[in-house]
Amino acid sequence: MPLLKDGQAIDDPWAALPETAPVQDGTTEPALDVDLIVTLDQWRAKREALLQRNGRLGLRLRSDQSPAEIASDLAHFDLIALEFPKFTDGRAYSYARLLRERHGFSGELRAVGNVLRDQLFFMLRCGFDSFEVASHESIAAWHAAISEVTVLYQPAGSGPATGGVLGGPLGRARAVAAE
Amino acid sequence: MYRYDEFDSAFVKQRVTQFRGQVARRLAGELSEDEFKPLRLMNGLYLQLHAYMLRVAIPYGTLSSRQMRKLAHIARTYDRGYGHFTTRQNIQYNWPKLEDVPEILEELAEVEMHAIQTSGNCIRNVTADHFAGASADEIEDPRIYAEIIRQWSSLHPEFSFLPRKFKIAITGAPNDRAAVRLHDIGLQLCRNDAGAVGFEVIVGGGQGRTPIIGTTIRKFLPKAHLLSYLEAILRVYNQLGRRDNLYKARIKILLQQTGAEAFARQVEEEWVHLKDGALTLPAEEIERIEAYFAPPAFEGLPPSDPAFDVRRFEDRDFARWVRSNVAAHKQSGYAIVSISLKPEGEAPGDASAAQMEAVADLAEAYSFDEVLVSHEQNLVLPHVKLSDLPKVWDKLVAFGLATPNIGLVSDIIACPGLDYCNLANARSIPVAQRISQRFRDLNRQHEIGDLKIKISGCINACGHHHVGHIGILGVDKKGEEFYQITLGGSADENAAIGKIVGPAFSYDDVVDAVDSIVDTYLGLRQDNEKFNDTYARVGITPFKEKLYAAA
Ligand code: HEM
Ligand code: SF4
Numbered sequence: 001m002p003l004l005k006d007g008q009a010i011d012d013p014w015a016a017l018p019e020t021a022p023v024q025d026g027t028t029e030p031a032l033d034v035d036l037i038v039t040l041d042q043w044r045a046k047r048e049a050l051l052q053r054n055g056r057l058g059l060r061l062r063s064d065q066s067p068a069e070i071a072s073d074l075a076h077f078d079l080i081a082l083e084f085p086k087f088t089d090g091r092a093y094s095y096a097r098l099l100r101e102r103h104g105f106s107g108e109l110r111a112v113g114n115v116l117r118d119q120l121f122f123m124l125r126c127g128f129d130s131f132e133v134a135s136h137e138s139i140a141a142w143h144a145a146i147s148e149v150t151v152l153y154q155p156a157g158s159g160p161a162t163g164g165v166l167g168g169p170l171g172r173a174r175a176v177a178a179e
Numbered sequence: 180m181y182r183y184d185e186f187d188s189a190f191v192k193q194r195v196t197q198f199r200g201q202v203a204r205r206l207a208g209e210l211s212e213d214e215f216k217p218l219r220l221m222n223g224l225y226l227q228l229h230a231y232m233l234r235v236a237i238p239y240g241t242l243s244s245r246q247m248r249k250l251a252h253i254a255r256t257y258d259r260g261y262g263h264f265t266t267r268q269n270i271q272y273n274w275p276k277l278e279d280v281p282e283i284l285e286e287l288a289e290v291e292m293h294a295i296q297t298s299g300n301c302i303r304n305v306t307a308d309h310f311a312g313a314s315a316d317e318i319e320d321p322r323i324y325a326e327i328i329r330q331w332s333s334l335h336p337e338f339s340f341l342p343r344k345f346k347i348a349i350t351g352a353p354n355d356r357a358a359v360r361l362h363d364i365g366l367q368l369c370r371n372d373a374g375a376v377g378f379e380v381i382v383g384g385g386q387g388r389t390p391i392i393g394t395t396i397r398k399f400l401p402k403a404h405l406l407s408y409l410e411a412i413l414r415v416y417n418q419l420g421r422r423d424n425l426y427k428a429r430i431k432i433l434l435q436q437t438g439a440e441a442f443a444r445q446v447e448e449e450w451v452h453l454k455d456g457a458l459t460l461p462a463e464e465i466e467r468i469e470a471y472f473a474p475p476a477f478e479g480l481p482p483s484d485p486a487f488d489v490r491r492f493e494d495r496d497f498a499r500w501v502r503s504n505v506a507a508h509k510q511s512g513y514a515i516v517s518i519s520l521k522p523e524g525e526a527p528g529d530a531s532a533a534q535m536e537a538v539a540d541l542a543e544a545y546s547f548d549e550v551l552v553s554h555e556q557n558l559v560l561p562h563v564k565l566s567d568l569p570k571v572w573d574k575l576v577a578f579g580l581a582t583p584n585i586g587l588v589s590d591i592i593a594c595p596g597l598d599y600c601n602l603a604n605a606r607s608i609p610v611a612q613r614i615s616q617r618f619r620d621l622n623r624q625h626e627i628g629d630l631k632i633k634i635s636g637c638i639n640a641c642g643h644h645h646v647g648h649i650g651i652l653g654v655d656k657k658g659e660e661f662y663q664i665t666l667g668g669s670a671d672e673n674a675a676i677g678k679i680v681g682p683a684f685s686y687d688d689v690v691d692a693v694d695s696i697v698d699t700y701l702g703l704r705q706d707n708e709k710f711n712d713t714y715a716r717v718g719i720t721p722f723k724e725k726l727y728a729a730a
Contacts, residue, residue, distance in 0.1 A: 066418060087217070088300065090340025094417045097337055102452060118201070118218055125336035148197040151190035153330045155457040156337065163186030164330040165464040166406070166457065 005108075005130040009139055012132075014058055014079060017042055031055075037081055040065050043073070051076065060112070063091045067099050074105055082128075084113035093126045100127035100157040117145045127157030180241055180549060181326050181471040183291045190333065191288045194295055198222045199281035206278060221301070221339070223269075223294025224280055227599055233272045233280060234297040235287060239307035239325035239349075240268035240552040244539035247550055249290040251535035257283050262535070264520060264528045266554045266592055266643060267346070268306045269297055273599065295333065300341045302332035302413070308350045308357045309553035312472060313561035315509040318368045319376055320472045321351035324405060327460065327468055331406050338413050342420035343428035345413070346385075353672065358554060360384045360393045360674035361646060363430045364412060371399045378405065382412060382442070383434035386640035390676045391431045396443035402465060404450075407458040411450035415442070475547035475562060480512020484565035497572055499625060500583035505568065512565055516546075518558040518575060519582040519590065523615045526608045527593045528556035537578040545571055555592055557585065587624040588632060588697065589615035592643050596636030596653065597660070603636035605653025605660035605686070610634055613690045618697075627697060630710050633668075646670040648710045649696055650677040651689065662689040666696070666722060667714045675711075681723055692726055699725045 003012045014035045019042075030036055037058035038050060050057060058079030061067060067080070074080075080099060082092035092111070099105040110130040111123050120131065124146055133142070153164040161167030183191070198218070205215040219225075223234040235250070242250075250270055254262045257279050258272040265271055275283060287293055297304055305328045307321040308314070328347060332338070338345070349366040350357040359365025365381035378400045384393025400408050412430075419437070421427045434442050491498045506515040518538060521527050530538075538558055542550045545567045551559040563571055575581035584590045591614060594600065596607030611634055618624050633647030637654075644650035650665035662684050665677030684692045699722050704713045714722075 088340055089422055090300075090338070091418055091422075093337040093340065094414050116214070119340075122334075122336040122339055144200070148200075149190070149193045149334065151186055151193060153190075153333050154335055160457065163184070163190075165327050165460060165468060166331065167186070 001132050001134060003130060003132055004139075004142060007139075007143065016060070035078075037079065040070070043070075058108075058110075061092075061095070063089045067095050067103065067105075071103055074099070074103055077105075077107060079108040079110060080105060081110040081112045081132075084111060084115055084119075087114040087116050087119055093122060096123070096126040096128055097157045117142055120145045121149060125152070125156045180243055181238075181322070181468070187291070187330075188288070191291070191293045191295075194222070194293065194334075195281060195284045195288050198284060202277060202281050217299065220299040221296065222280075222284065223297035224277075225298060227273070227601065229599070230274050231277055231280070232599075233275045233283065233294060234265070234269050235272070235292060235294045236297045236304040237268050237270060237292070237552050238304060238329050239311065239322040240309050240554075241311070241322060242542075242550045242552065243290075244543040244548050244550070246290045246292055247535050247539035247542065249286060249292070251532040251539070253283055253286060254535065255532040261529050261531045263526070263595075264530060264552055264556050264558070266528075266556060266641070267304065268309075268552045268554060269304060270552075298344070299339075300343050300345075301339045302328075302335060302341075302345045302347065305329055305332070306346070306348045306357060306362075306554060308352060308355075309551045309555075309557075309559050310356060310506065310515055310561065311351060311551065312474065312549075313508055313513075313515045313559075314352055314354075315507055316352040316354050317509065318353075318370065319351045320469075321349040321357070321366075321368060322472050323465065323469050324366065324368075324378075324402075325349050326471070327405065327465070328409065331409070331458075335413075338417060341413070341417055342422045343425070343430075345416075345430070347409075355670075355672040355674075356553075358643075358646070358670040358674070360672075361386060361390075361643075361670055362393065364409065365393050366405075369399065375401065377401045380408065380412075383431040383439070384674070385429050385431040386643060386645050387429070388426060388638040388640070389429075389431065390640065390645040391435070392674045392676065393431075394434060394439040396439065396446060403460045403462070404454060405460060407453040407456060408446075408450055410458055411446050411453055414449055415445045419445075474510070475549075477510045477513060477562070478564070480510075480564065480566075482511045484512065487565040487568055490569045496583075497569065499621065500572060500581055501568065502625065503583045503587055504581075504585045508562065510562070514563050514565055514568060516560040516563045516568070516571060517553070517585040518560065518580050519584050520557050520580075521584060521590050521611075521615065522579055522582045523589065523619050524612045525615075527591055527611055530558075534578050534580055537574060537580065541571055541574055555590065557590070583621060584624055586629045586631070588618045588627050588630045589624060591615065591632045591634060592647070593634040594636050594639075594642035596634075596642075600636060600641075602639060603653060604655040605636050605662065607634045607636040607642055607651075607653060610651060610662065610686070610689060614693055617690050617694060627701065628707070628709070630697070630700075631670075632693065643670065644668075645676045646674065647677060648714075649693060651693075654683055656683065660686045662686070662692075664689075664692060664696070666719060667711055669711055673711075678719060680719060681727055695726050696722055 033054040035056040056078040060081040112132040225232040263271045305325040307325045347364045348357045348362040351368040361384040367379040380397040381393040546560040591611040593607040593611040597603040631648045633643040634651040635642035635644040646668040652663045668677030669675045
């Protein structure tokens with residue numbers, strides 16, 4: 001699956017911890033220095049062992065798992081992957097904004113699952129910065145998707161509104177003041 | 180009236196270009212119908228029984244004559260010469276071709292219109308009182324805030340994939356003409372004890388298969404916090420609203436399952452974080468938008484006009500029309516004119532291109548270039564001088580637009596029903612047509628007085644049957660069309676859900692049943708009692724007895 005980050009298709013440097021892999025078992029365990037994405041269940045079950053690793057840790061959350069549930073653990077993660085089981089399930093948009101704007105999460109925020117070209121614009125604005133995309137559309141098409149609309153009425157994770165009652169010089173000044 | 184600034188125009192134009200690309204990808208087969216569906220829905224394009232249907236937003240129901248002429252032009256050029264005004268202050272075109280749609284959107288953009296967010300699980304076109312800016316009972320013009328909400332909700336990055344569609348209505352008057360208690364969020368402008376103007380916030384109303392009257396979760400919300408509070412409500416709903424069952428996905432079900440108090444608490448907890456942040460409305464910006472809706476340059480006129488009085492005295496048809504279709508204006512010497520789109524035997528809400536143009540001409544000449552669209556599927560000329568009423572009437576008569584039946588028994592709301600809709604159990608429009616034919620005697624209609632009949636072809640309630648004084652619901656009995664009747668519903672400030680009167684009636688019998696109910700009412704009403712007051716006083720039994728006596 002291609003991974004989009006900073007406008008490029010890149011090889012994913014992260015590995016997922018297999019569902020069944022026991023962290024202590026030297027045979028199936030990923031090397032200690034591999035960057036590893038774990039599920040919430042894995043994190044809860046193997047927290048201490050995971051913290052002993054040398055690689056970075058990422059957390060993958062289902063759309064019914066709110067980041068608020070583990071707000072106090074967020075400092076352990078360099079990446080959070082939020083699932084879109086169907087593109088119509090929009091819960092992760094709120095989670096992303098909460099992670100960025102309320103919990104101060106500054107690591108990589110990855111959209112995974114049913115991530116479609118025409119959702120990218122919304123995702124970026126909510127604070128996602130990497131995208132696991134199923135489609136093999138050209139990178140150019142993805143670029144187009146995020147530059148088609150540049151007029152933003154609302155402040156959101158990615159920045160202030162650019163016009164309307166909340167934008168303009170006034171809105172921008174206030175958005176800065178509020179940060 | 181609100182005029183787009185460069186920013187708004189750029190926004191709509193970019194969206195048209197974007198959709199043009201999406202249509203091209205669909206036509207080229209790069210997008211499947213499944214993948215195209217959410218994209219076309221975000222641009223108001225539905226697939227119906229026979230063809231695509233394009234739903235165009237009329238923000239807060241307000242049109243200039245230029246915009247109305249454009250709607251007429253589109254009806255003539257890309258459709259079959261007419262459009263359909265809906266209960267949500269939209270206009271629908273029933274026969275556009277997919278490849279024409281980008282062109283239509285382009286034409287709409289020229290007059291600052293679009294079809295964005297008229298469908299899909301997003302925040303829909305915000306609706307407002309259709310007497311906004313004109314009625315005497317108004318605290319402030321609700322369109323100021325509807326416009327502010329329009330901006331905030333346009334392509335909202337967080338709320339474009341909600342559990343279900345989301346409808347917001349707003350009224351500036353205590354007499355609620357916008358059905359604010361029957362929307363996902365209803366906003367009622369009000370004053371607090373200190374005299375400041377703000378909003379009562381009502382959440383979780385709705386119709387459909389589970390009709391519910393909304394609950395007030397905040398009695399007074401200062402204006403500056405409007406958007407942060409809405410964002411808090413939407414954020415709670417987006418995270419907690421049900422996504423496992425289409426029929427339980429509206430916010431009304433969340434409110435019921437959480438409990439109104441607990442829900443209100445969740446909203447307040449979220450709001451603590453958002454309040455006073457980047458969503459706070461600066462007073463200068465509210466004033467800037469307010470200026471767009473400033474009252475037009477009314478002349479100082481006496482409260483009566485001799486020419487008007489003479490015509491009323493001499494011409495009984497004119498006088499009758501004035502009685503039902505003309506309402507009091509806040510400005511002395513002016514009146515509010517409602518234009519009925521419910522002539523006898525026609526489909527409620529339909530208007531031909533020529534009729535739209537006639538209304539545009541009238542608005543330009545006599546109503547400060549303004550037309551409003553009501554959720555009862557009629558049009559309104561909000562600011563007409565009393566002395567101009569005879570001229571306005573003459574022209575309306577010439578275009579078949581002077582039916583004197585606003586608020587009366589033939590001013591029926593009906594959904595598309597089996598004639599257009601693939602979910603329907605039964606026809607709606609022909610029932611409306613037959614009722615209007617049965618009550619064709621206009622004097623009798625006037626004698627009956629205010630009476631709201633609303634018809635839906637299935638339980639989705641697009642025709643608002645739950646809140647009709649007389650509600651009619653199409654049901655399917657062993658493959659045959661039947662109609663269940665409810666009594667006592669209301670969509671105004673006394674919002675109520677109607678009660679089922681008894682076994683359903685066949686297509687042939689339903690008009691007789693309505694007639695019988697009206698007869699019972701006329702026999703029992705005291706003085707000028709309204710239908711729902713009589714019903715409240717005598718209960719359902721007398722209606723029932725008469726209805727089912729023969730059986
Ligand atoms: C012909 C195709 C149509 C279809 C398939 C359709 C479908 C539906 C469905 C499924 C619902 C229930 C939504 C829910 O409760 O979550 C609904 C509700 C509603 N529809 Fe339609 N509809 C159609 C046409 C219309 C038209 C033409 C209008 C306006 C005149 C309209 C106005 C409404 C309204 C006001 C509701 C009220 C329920 C609410 O939002 O609480 N619909 N429609
Ligand atoms: S009420 Fe039912 S029949 Fe009527 S338009 Fe809505 S979905 Fe169709």
